[in-house]
Amino acid sequence: MMFMVGIERPKSDTEAWGLIVPVFETLGYGCIAASDTEHKVLYHAKQAILTMAEEVLTDGHLLTSLNGDFQSYRDEFPEYDDWIALEVDVERLKRVQKRINITLSEPLLARVDAYVGFHKEFKDRSDFLAKAADQFMSEQKK
Incomplete structure (x- = not known):
């Protein structure tokens, strides 16, 4: 499943890279994360998505309800500098x-x-x- 991920670049050396996955908000969840280094941004984004998708399933929601159709979130979240479509295999989370x-x-x-x-x-x-x-x-x- 594809997820749009917003990436906020750190403003100084003492800040982390910020991450947001807004599609979870349609179900009343927040999905944010941080990464200390640029090369781990995608790893931390995937981990956050998997954690939230597991929570969504546990609460009885369908993963198909997270289909955001590559919606643009730039206007809603202008503090995020970059947006990427990230594929994460959430189907493996089903409770089997x-x-x-x-x-x-x-x-x-x-x-x-x-x-x-x-x-x-x-x-x-x-x-x-x-x-x-x-x-x-x-x-x-x-």
Whole structure:
């Protein structure tokens, strides 16, 4: 799915690159992000879009309702210097579980299983690994 992303260039070395994806506002959501460096702008824009699209799905909305038809937002958001159309594969966010194959060493697998056994907030090994991966990626955004 294509999303129009506004990019606000920093005015000084102490400011970040600002990002906005206005199409989410049609459903009452805000989608903004920031990037410390220019070369990570697209990465942070995609991460923000995926996070908000997941929230939209969780709240019961259809992703097709986000189709903005490459609408121009320049008049509504004049502080954003550049606008790009960014393709993000949001279809993969639908709530269907997908089985994957991974390889872990036996000692690591034993530690994971022991941890999950004592921490009942995790349903199973897969739940733990999914939450651990999500937490790691969230921390890497900072």
